[in-house]
Amino acid sequence: MSENIVFTDVSRFYGEVLGVNRINLTIPPGITSLVGPNGSGKTTLMNLMTGLVKPSKGSIDIRGVGPDEPEKLFRLLGYATQFDAFPRGYTGHQYVYSTLLLHGLAPAQADRKAWAAIERVNLVDAAKRKVDAYSKGMRQRIRLAQAIAHEPMVMVLDEPLNGLDPLVRAETIALFREAAARGAHVLVSSHVLHEVDMISDQVILLANGYVVAEGGIRGVREEISDKPLEIVVRCDKPSEMASRIFAFDHVVEARIHADGQGLLVKTKDASAFHKLLNRLALDGIEIDSVAPADDDVNSLYEYLIGEEGVTR
Amino acid sequence: MSGFDLWRRQVLTIVGLEWKKTLFARRGLWVYALALMPALLLGVKSYQDSKRFAEFERVAQSSPQAPKVTAQIRDGMESVELVRLLQDNGVTFNRFNRGRREIIRFNDGRAANELIFRDGKLVAKRDRRLASLGADVQAYAGIFQYFYIRLAIFFGCVGIFMNLFRGEMLDQSLHYYLLAPVRREVLLAGKYLAGLVATIGIFGLSFLLQYWLLLLPHSAAQTSQYLSDGGWGHVFSYFGVVAMACVGYGSVFLASGLFIKNPLIPAASILVWEGMNWFLPSALKKISVIFYLQSLCPIVAPPSPDVPEPLKLLITTAAPTPGPIAVAGILALASAILVLAARKARQLEINYSSD
Numbered sequence: 001m002s003e004n005i006v007f008t009d010v011s012r013f014y015g016e017v018l019g020v021n022r023i024n025l026t027i028p029p030g031i032t033s034l035v036g037p038n039g040s041g042k043t044t045l046m047n048l049m050t051g052l053v054k055p056s057k058g059s060i061d062i063r064g065v066g067p068d069e070p071e072k073l074f075r076l077l078g079y080a081t082q083f084d085a086f087p088r089g090y091t092g093h094q095y096v097y098s099t100l101l102l103h104g105l106a107p108a109q110a111d112r113k114a115w116a117a118i119e120r121v122n123l124v125d126a127a128k129r130k131v132d133a134y135s136k137g138m139r140q141r142i143r144l145a146q147a148i149a150h151e152p153m154v155m156v157l158d159e160p161l162n163g164l165d166p167l168v169r170a171e172t173i174a175l176f177r178e179a180a181a182r183g184a185h186v187l188v189s190s191h192v193l194h195e196v197d198m199i200s201d202q203v204i205l206l207a208n209g210y211v212v213a214e215g216g217i218r219g220v221r222e223e224i225s226d227k228p229l230e231i232v233v234r235c236d237k238p239s240e241m242a243s244r245i246f247a248f249d250h251v252v253e254a255r256i257h258a259d260g261q262g263l264l265v266k267t268k269d270a271s272a273f274h275k276l277l278n279r280l281a282l283d284g285i286e287i288d289s290v291a292p293a294d295d296d297v298n299s300l301y302e303y304l305i306g307e308e309g310v311t312r
Numbered sequence: 313m314s315g316f317d318l319w320r321r322q323v324l325t326i327v328g329l330e331w332k333k334t335l336f337a338r339r340g341l342w343v344y345a346l347a348l349m350p351a352l353l354l355g356v357k358s359y360q361d362s363k364r365f366a367e368f369e370r371v372a373q374s375s376p377q378a379p380k381v382t383a384q385i386r387d388g389m390e391s392v393e394l395v396r397l398l399q400d401n402g403v404t405f406n407r408f409n410r411g412r413r414e415i416i417r418f419n420d421g422r423a424a425n426e427l428i429f430r431d432g433k434l435v436a437k438r439d440r441r442l443a444s445l446g447a448d449v450q451a452y453a454g455i456f457q458y459f460y461i462r463l464a465i466f467f468g469c470v471g472i473f474m475n476l477f478r479g480e481m482l483d484q485s486l487h488y489y490l491l492a493p494v495r496r497e498v499l500l501a502g503k504y505l506a507g508l509v510a511t512i513g514i515f516g517l518s519f520l521l522q523y524w525l526l527l528l529p530h531s532a533a534q535t536s537q538y539l540s541d542g543g544w545g546h547v548f549s550y551f552g553v554v555a556m557a558c559v560g561y562g563s564v565f566l567a568s569g570l571f572i573k574n575p576l577i578p579a580a581s582i583l584v585w586e587g588m589n590w591f592l593p594s595a596l597k598k599i600s601v602i603f604y605l606q607s608l609c610p611i612v613a614p615p616s617p618d619v620p621e622p623l624k625l626l627i628t629t630a631a632p633t634p635g636p637i638a639v640a641g642i643l644a645l646a647s648a649i650l651v652l653a654a655r656k657a658r659q660l661e662i663n664y665s666s667d
Contacts, residue, residue, distance in 0.1 A: 014663070052490060052662040068658075074493035081491070083664070085484035088333060101325040102492035104318045 002064050004028055005049070005154065005185060010058035012044055018209040019044040023058070025204065025214060027187070031180045033196040034189040036206035042189040043082060045206070046156050049187075050079045062154055063185075075103065077154040078147030084139060086131045092142045093118065093127040096149050103150055117149035118142075120175060122168055137163040144172065154185040161188075161195055173199050228252045229270045230293035233277070234262035236286040245276060264293060319498050326494070326502025327509060334472055334510040339479070343468045347518040350460055354525040361529035364442055372421030377401035382420045385437065391416060391429040445530045445538050449546070452526055453611035456550060460522075461557050461605055462586065465515050469561035470579045472511055476503040477660075478569035484664045496657040504566055504650065511558040519554050523547055542610075549610040556608060556642045560601035563646035567653035570660065601645065604638040 005027040012019035020041040034042040047053040049060055051067035065072045086095060096117055100110035118127045121141040126134065131142060140163045147155060155176070161169050176186045176199060190196050196203060197217065205213040235241055242254040242263055250269035257263060267273040274290070281287050334340065371378060381397050391407075391414050398405045398418060405418035414429040423439035443451070480486035489499050527535045535543075568578035586602045597603045606612070633641060 047662065050491060052487060054659070054661060070490070071493050071495045071498075074491060079491050081487055083484055083487055083662075087329070087485050087488050088337075088483070098325070098329055099488075099492055102322055102489075102494055104321050104493075 002061060003183075004061075005063065005187075006061045007045075007048075008059050008061075010048060010055045010060060012048055012053060013056050019053070020048070020206075020209045023211055025211060027185065027204075028202070029180065029183050029185050030201035031176050031186045031188065031199055033200040033203045034187065034206060035196055035203050039208075040206040041209040042206055043158055044209075046079065046081075046158055046187070046189060049156060050074075050077065052081075074152075075150065076152055077156060078150060078152040079156040080140075080143040080147035080158060080160055082158040084136075086139070088132075090131050091128050092123060092131055092134065092138075092145075095131055095142055096146045099146050100149055113149050114145075117145040120148065120171075121145045122171060135163075137165060137168070140164060141168065148175070148179075152184070154187070155179055156187045158189050161190065227294075228266035228268050229273075231265045231267065231270070231273065232262060232289075232291050232293045233265060234288040234290075236261075236288075238263040241280060241285055244280060245273075248272070248276060262288075319495070319501075322494050322498050323502040323505060326489075326499060327506045330476070330503055330506030331509045334476075334506055335513065337475075339475070340471055343471045343514060346464045346468055347514045348521075349464065350455055351518050351521045351525060354455075354522050358525040358528045361442065365529055365531075368419065368421055368442060371404075371419045375401065375403045375421065378403045378418070378420035379422060381418075382422070382425060385425075385427065385434070387434060389434040391427075391432050391434070394427065394434070445527070445534050448526055448530070449538070449543075450611060452523075453609065453613040455522075456519075456553075457606060457609060457613040460515075460519070461553065462602065464518075465511070465554065465557045466561055466583065466586070467579070468515060469507075469511055469558060469565050470575060473504075473507045473562045473565035474569040474575045474579075476507055476566055476569060477657075478573070478575065481664065487662050490660070490662060496660065497654040500566070500650065500654050500657045504562065507562050507566065508555075508558055511562060512555050515554050515558065516551055519550055520547075523550070546610040549608065552639075553605050553608045556639060557601065557605050559646050560605070560642045563649040563653070564601070567649045567656070570653050570656045598633075598641070601642060604633060604641045604645075607633040607638040608635055 005025070007023045007025040010023040011021045023045065034045060036042050044053065048055055049062060049067060051070055051073065054068075060067050062073060063076060065076055067073060087098075090098070093114055097110050097114040100113050101107065103110075105113065115124070115127075118124055121144050123138060123141050123145065126138055131139060134142065140160065144157065144160055147157065157176075161172060164172060176188065179186050180201065188196075188199065200217065202214065202216050204211055233241065238256045238260065242256060245251045245254055245265065250267050250272050251265060252268060253264075253266040255264045265273065270292075277287060277290060378401060381394075381401050381403055384397060385394065394416060395405075395407065398416075403418055403420070405416055408415045408417075412431055414432070416427045416429070418425055423441040426438045426440075427434055428436040428438075477486065480489075490496075494502075527538070530538075539547075564582060565575075565578070568575065572578050586600055589597055589600050589602050592600075
């Protein structure tokens with residue numbers, strides 16, 4: 001049985017409006033972020049995975065199960081949607097507990113698991129209150145509790161950190177990491193890029209219904225060959241370093257920092273530049289640090305999609 | 313846990329979650345009004361009849377000779393003679409003069425009599441007796457068939473069953489069920505059963521209340537006699553008809569809620585089809601819920617008095633279906649519709665913005 005989530009040539013149209021088009025993806029376990037501006041197709045991709053919408057074309061396989069088999073799929077998968085409506089009159093506890101009953105659990109077991117999930121999202125005190133009276137952040141957390149209560153191996157979470165306070169946000173990220181560490185898929189959609197940088201093992205960049213890049217953030221960055229990589233080097237002799245590296249074709253630009261303690265280098269070949277740095281170090285230039293300056297999602301976004309979708 | 317055990321547990325869970333929502337939904341208040349309307353009318357009738365029965369009883373005891381007076385009334389009798397007879401026998405009466413016309417009213421303990429005299433001579437006589445239990449039971453057959461099944465239960469099922477899916481699409485909460493490890497067929501079965509629990513509960517209890525109110529003004533002896541002479545059979549049959557109506561119309565409107573966004577279109581179309589049933593050829597009659605329900609009713613009500621005379625000529629009759637076949641017919645119709653609905657449910661998507 002496959003351990004991956006596989007999209008094969010998946011398209012979805014809403015009448016004549018494009019949802020997503022020709023998606024081919026293989027997503028390994030770990031934390032994967034779906035990144036894209038509003039309307040890029042993130043939620044459609046998640047809804048396709050969970051059978052809430054059907055593909056117009058193509059097929060989807062989630063660890064060996066199709067989205068049209070809800071009785072199997074939702075034992076494996078938990079989905080915290082962006083839909084902000086709840087069954088009328090439910091308390092937070094009822095919301096999670098009744099879902100577990102639908103899994104076929106005995107009431108005592110469902111109750112135990114419901115409380116465990118509610119505790120994980122730090123909502124025990126409010127669990128007996130009606131969801132209608134919850135704040136946006138609390139509703140977000142109770143949806144998360146419902147999605148994780150049955151300890152799924154695939155967690156699909158649409159903007160899960162929206163509306164959470166910093167403490168809960170940190171706890172939630174820890175929860176994602178813990179799930180990823182036990183071999184689960186954690187698929188998170190977000191348009192907040194620094195968040196994605198912080199938590200993701202891999203990213204899928206979407207724009208206008210198309211996947212524009214996928215993979216580890218660094219790997220994706222390296223594949224963008226028409227944009228030189230930016231590297232910040234902190235050293236004691238930035239002027240000397242600048243003059244020596246300019247002799248090499250792969251170095252496009254070198255700019256000395258205002259403080260005179262380092263320089264920003266743009267290179268077309270990162271590995272050749274790193275070898276060059278070793279040689280310079282042996283020649284007596286003291287190098288304090290080397291750090292990529294544009295292999296974050298934010299930069300990828302600007303390069304691949306343009307400025308309009310970026311939220312910092 | 314075997315597949316069947318899991319489905320059973322899931323269906324029961326869905327019924328448990330849904331029936332309260334259905335019974336106590338604010339948007340369903342009009343269903344209660346519809347269900348209780350005949351009970352309210354029968355309650356008013358029952359109260360008035362009880363008062364009349366008491367009045368007749370009082371007259372029968374205070375003026376035991378009154379029926380003799382009634383027996384002596386004849387055409388052309390003079391008003392003064394009648395007044396004398398009434399006074400001699402101690403019967404209370406009212407007398408009104410309208411020029412040459414004179415009206416005398418009195419109660420003889422069996423009927424309320426109204427006698428009209430012209431130039432002092434009796435020209436017309438009317439008496440209003442209390443309806444017998446048999447007449448009330450017969451009248452109720454009409455109420456049950458023309459109002460209770462065709463309108464109250466029909467629209468009650470529109471309100472409850474169409475909302476099971478469509479209402480949650482409008483509330484944008486249907487994804488709650490679609491994200492659970494439940495086969496869509498099981499979800500449909502659970503929601504349908506929850507709808508049945510709610511509708512049979514509401515309309516069944518209302519029917520029992522109506523029947524109790526119908527019997528209430530009549531004496532204990534009459535009621536007891538009626539119940540032991542087949543009355544209990546009527547009660548059970550009517551209750552069964554209520555249940556079968558919910559089964560039949562419930563399946564139709566549950567499916568309609570899945571296929572069609574606007575509930576008025578299927579409700580109006582089916583209402584017209586069911587209303588046309590009297591005039592359909594016998595083969596077509598059978599493709600309706602009302603035909604089987606009428607076959608199950610213990611007392612056949614005549615065609616509605618509201619049908620215009622020319623249309624009465626177009627009424628066709630089909631032999632009523634025997635009870636077991638009628639029940640099987642409704643169950644078969646409901647099953648076929650539910651199978652179609654289940655197929656549709658499997659294709660159901662969440663696209664709240666377009667719902």
